[in-house]
Amino acid sequence: MQDFNAFTLENLTVSGDDSGVVQVVLSRPAKRNALNADTIEELIEVFSKLPRMGARAVVLRAEGDHFCAGLDLVEHHVEDRRPEDFMHLCLRWHEAFNKMEYGGVPIIAALKGAVVGGGLELASSAHVRVADQSTYFALPEGQRGLFTGGGATIRVADLVGKARMIDMMLTGRVYKQKEAMDVGLCQYLIDGNTDDKAMELAHLAAQNPALSNFAICSGISHMQNMSALDAAYSESVLAGIVNTQPASRERLEAFANKTAARVRPD
Numbered sequence: 001m002q003d004f005n006a007f008t009l010e011n012l013t014v015s016g017d018d019s020g021v022v023q024v025v026l027s028r029p030a031k032r033n034a035l036n037a038d039t040i041e042e043l044i045e046v047f048s049k050l051p052r053m054g055a056r057a058v059v060l061r062a063e064g065d066h067f068c069a070g071l072d073l074v075e076h077h078v079e080d081r082r083p084e085d086f087m088h089l090c091l092r093w094h095e096a097f098n099k100m101e102y103g104g105v106p107i108i109a110a111l112k113g114a115v116v117g118g119g120l121e122l123a124s125s126a127h128v129r130v131a132d133q134s135t136y137f138a139l140p141e142g143q144r145g146l147f148t149g150g151g152a153t154i155r156v157a158d159l160v161g162k163a164r165m166i167d168m169m170l171t172g173r174v175y176k177q178k179e180a181m182d183v184g185l186c187q188y189l190i191d192g193n194t195d196d197k198a199m200e201l202a203h204l205a206a207q208n209p210a211l212s213n214f215a216i217c218s219g220i221s222h223m224q225n226m227s228a229l230d231a232a233y234s235e236s237v238l239a240g241i242v243n244t245q246p247a248s249r250e251r252l253e254a255f256a257n258k259t260a261a262r263v264r265p266d
C-alpha cells in the first residue's frame with residue numbers, strides 16, 4: 001500500500017490510512033465545488049492511481065455545505081469554448097468518471113446540499129450514494145441552455161429511468177429526501193452526517209476481499225454494456241476467478257466450520 005497522502009492537488013484533498021480507506025474531498029467550497037477543467041484532471045489523476053496504490057475503498061465527500069454545483073459555469077462562460085473544445089472537455093469528464101465507475105474500488109459518495117448537473121453526474125459515478133436531509137438533486141441544464149456532458153444520459157438514466165431524467169432536465173424538477181430515495185438517486189437517507197455514514201460503509205466494504213470488490217465495482221458495469229449472452233459468459237469467467245480465490249476458500253471454510261457470521265436481519 002502506498003502513501004495516499006502524497007498527492008499534490010489544488011481542488012481535491014486526498015488522505016488515507018492503513019485500513020486502505022481513502023477520503024477524496026472536493027475542496028472548492030467557495031465555488032460550491034463546481035467542476036472546472038483542472039478539477040476534472042485531478043479526478044483523473046486520483047482515480048487512475050488509487051486502485052493501483054492499494055486503496056480498498058474510497059469516500060468521496062465535499063467541503064462546505066454543498067456536494068457539487070456541477071460544471072463551472074463561469075469558467076465555461078469566460079473560456080467561450082468552441083464545440084470541439086467542449087467535446088474534448090466532455091471526453092475528459094468521461095475519462096474521470098469511467099475511472100471511478102470501472103476502477104474496481106468501491107466509492108461511497110457522501111452527499112449534502114446541491115448535487116446538481118455535473119455534480120449529479122459525479123455522484124452517479126460512485127457505487128453508493130448517502131444523502132442527508134439537506135441533499136437535493138437536479139439537472140438544471142435545460143434552464144441554463146445546456147445539455148449534460150458528463151455521462152448523465154447513461155448513469156442518471158440508469159438510476160432513475162429515462163422518463164424521470166427527461167422531466168428533471170426539461171422542468172428543473174428537484175428531488176430531495178424520501179422522494180429522492182424512492183426514485184433511486186440515493187441508497188441511504190440519514191439524519192446525521194453523511195461523511196460519518198460513508199466512512200462506516202467504506203470500512204465495511206473494505207473488509208471484503210479486493211478481488212470480490214473489483215468484480216462488484218467493475219464487472220457489473222461492464223456486463224451491463226454487453227449482450228445478455230456475453231454478460232453471462234463474462235460473469236462465468238469472473239466468478240471462476242473470484243469464487244476460487246484463496247480469500248474465498250478461507251471464508252467458506254469458516255462457514256463450513258460454523259465460525260463465520262450468519263446472515264441475519266437487524
Ligand code: 1HE
Pocket residue numbers: 030031032034035066068069070071072073074075090093114116117118119140141144146147148149150
Ligand atoms: C459557481 C457555480 C457553478 C456556484 N459554476 N461557479 N450548475 C448549476 O446550474 C448550479 C449553479 N449554482 C447554483 O445554483 C448555486 O450556486 C448553488 C445552489 C449551488 C449554491 O447557492 P449559494 O447561494 O450557496 O451560492 P452562490 O452565491 O450562488 O455561489 C457562490 C459562489 O460559487 C459564487 O462565486 P463568487 O465568486 O461570486 O462568490 C458562484 O459563482 C460560485 N458558483 N455554482 C461556477 N456551477 C459536463 S456538462 C454539465 C452541465 C452542468 O453541470 S449544468 C449545471 C450547472
